[in-house]
Every structure is written in C-alpha cells, then in structure tokens.
Amino acid sequence: MNDDTPLAACFAALSADLLNAPGDLTCQRVVDRAVEVVPGADRAGITLRGKRGRPTTVAATDEIVELLDKEQYALREGPCLDAAGEEPYRVASDLHADQRWPRWAPYAVDLDVRSVLSLRLHTGSRTLGALNLYAAGPGAFDRQAFDVAAVFTIHATEALRTSALISDLRAALESRHVIGTAQGLLAARYDLSYEAAFAVLRRFSNETNTPLREVAERVMETRDLPSAPTSRDVAGARGAGDEEDGGPAASR
Structure with a gap:
C-alpha cells in the first residue's frame, strides 16, 4: 500500500x-x-x-x-x-x-x-x-x-x-442448457413434447436418486436414457405433458 x-x-x-x-x-x-x-x-x-x-x-x-x-x-x-x-x-x-x-x-x-x-x-x-x-x-x-x-x-x-x-449463476445457466439439450434429444427420439421429455427426465431422476443435470448429461452422451423408457413411461410422460401444457402435447 x-x-x-x-x-x-x-x-x-x-x-x-x-x-x-x-x-x-x-x-x-x-x-x-x-x-x-x-x-x-x-x-x-x-x-x-x-x-x-x-x-x-x-x-x-x-x-x-x-x-x-x-x-x-x-x-x-x-x-x-x-x-x-x-x-x-x-x-x-x-x-x-x-x-x-x-x-x-x-x-x-x-x-x-x-x-x-x-x-x-x-x-x-x-x-x-x-x-x-x-x-x-x-x-x-x-x-x-x-x-x-x-x-x-x-x-x-x-x-x-x-x-x-x-x-x-453460471452453473445454473449451464445446467439449464444441458437439461434443455437432453429434452430436445428425447423429444426427437420418442416424438414427445418438450414438457413430456422433461417429465421423463424428472421421473428417471427421482426413481434413480440421480441429480437431474447428471441424467441430462448421460442423455447427451448416449442419445438416450441409461435405461431406455418403456412405452408405458412414454405414454405416461405424454399424459403429464398434456396436463402441464393445458392441452394436447405438441410434437417437436
């Protein structure tokens, strides 16, 4: 000084x-x-x-x-x-x-x-x-x-x-980007709306006790969930997407 x-x-x-x-x-x-x-x-x-x-x-x-x-x-x-x-x-x-x-x-x-x-x-x-x-x-x-x-x-x-x-804040923004990218991948693969794709991610996160960002990162690496969702999972996700969206789930 x-x-x-x-x-x-x-x-x-x-x-x-x-x-x-x-x-x-x-x-x-x-x-x-x-x-x-x-x-x-x-x-x-x-x-x-x-x-x-x-x-x-x-x-x-x-x-x-x-x-x-x-x-x-x-x-x-x-x-x-x-x-x-x-x-x-x-x-x-x-x-x-x-x-x-x-x-x-x-x-x-x-x-x-x-x-x-x-x-x-x-x-x-x-x-x-x-x-x-x-x-x-x-x-x-x-x-x-x-x-x-x-x-x-x-x-x-x-x-x-x-x-x-x-x-x-930077970590939150990065997480948002990763999760959004994973939503897009699942939406394209299973013909889901973004809301329904997020429901799939969240359900897998809850059932496996894995942080949502980690699940999203795995989806980005493998282009799929670590254990692929069943038709029942997809149907349930579509229904959840419809409820959250207030109407029929729009395809991507």
Whole structure:
C-alpha cells in the first residue's frame, strides 16, 4: 500500500481489483493482495468451510501456508480453525510463548512463524471461513495492522461472496442448457413434447436418486436414457405433458 495514497482510495481500488477477478482467481488474488496491504504480513492463506464444516485451504501465497493450515486441520486446533468457526478473529504475538494451541504452535515456530492473525470471513448470515496472515517475527501485527486487516477482510468477503454468486449463476445457466439439450434429444427420439421429455427426465431422476443435470448429461452422451423408457413411461410422460401444457402435447 502506498503511504501517500489516502486509505479510503486504496481500499476502493483494492475492492475493484478483487471484484474483477473471476472464480478461483478471486481467492488467490485476495491472499496475494493481503500480503501487500497488511503491514507485517509475510504470507497468507484462505480457509473455507466445505461440506459438513470441513476446512479447506483454497488459496495460499506459498507452500509454508499450506503446511501450517494442513497441520491445524490434522490436529483440530489453531487460529484459522477458531476464526473459521465462530470467533471474529485470533491474533498471536509470539507463538513461542502462546499456550492456546499447544501442539500446533511449536510446529509453526519450527517453520519460522511467530506471529499469526486470523480473521473470520463472514457475510452477515453465515461464516465462509477465515483469512490467515502469518509473519516470521514476533509482534508483527500491531493495532494498525489489525485495523487494516479488518477492513481488508470486509472487502475480501464481499469479493468472495460475489464470486460465489457468479459461479452459482453460471452453473445454473449451464445446467439449464444441458437439461434443455437432453429434452430436445428425447423429444426427437420418442416424438414427445418438450414438457413430456422433461417429465421423463424428472421421473428417471427421482426413481434413480440421480441429480437431474447428471441424467441430462448421460442423455447427451448416449442419445438416450441409461435405461431406455418403456412405452408405458412414454405414454405416461405424454399424459403429464398434456396436463402441464393445458392441452394436447405438441410434437417437436
């Protein structure tokens, strides 16, 4: 961060920079920029809570961060786990003397890390994970560093949230395209309306407990359902299509 530039202007530019990064690149840009912006930070990483709350390091400035995080997950103790849980932040001025993480702290010191600052990535409705900052020397994160890191975390959280929304929207659009293509294939093969073809897909999805998109992808690959629908299935689908369409099912 340039000392001659007003702090508000720096964070405005930072926010735009983070929001312009697509997908997974957003996470990497967050950690790279964190080291540039937060005074005292030597390296950084992002821990996100996955399925069933399982933590995962999705971005790191270097391999040391990966090792530090991995050991926390294995031991089930450490500042990033606390912050990725319900703690707003965790700061350690000197891990050599810190007793909160008796197994992990000595491991970090052996990797030449003495100071840690972990801050929760929180959207207001849920916790995404934590931003973790590491430094070689003791006392690296003073009040100024903490304040800058706290503001940075707000911008980082918004960038990650926006990136996730865009990814979800893109996935939804892709699913819609795949399902629509599968409908067209079944409609042509069995002389069904689009509504009836969708009924066939949905019935197969329900009966086999397979996500609808996966069923559609199989249809695209094989040009048919994994087990071809019987005449009864087709007749039933045509009837369902008629009911949904409010009249006779139009052929494709």
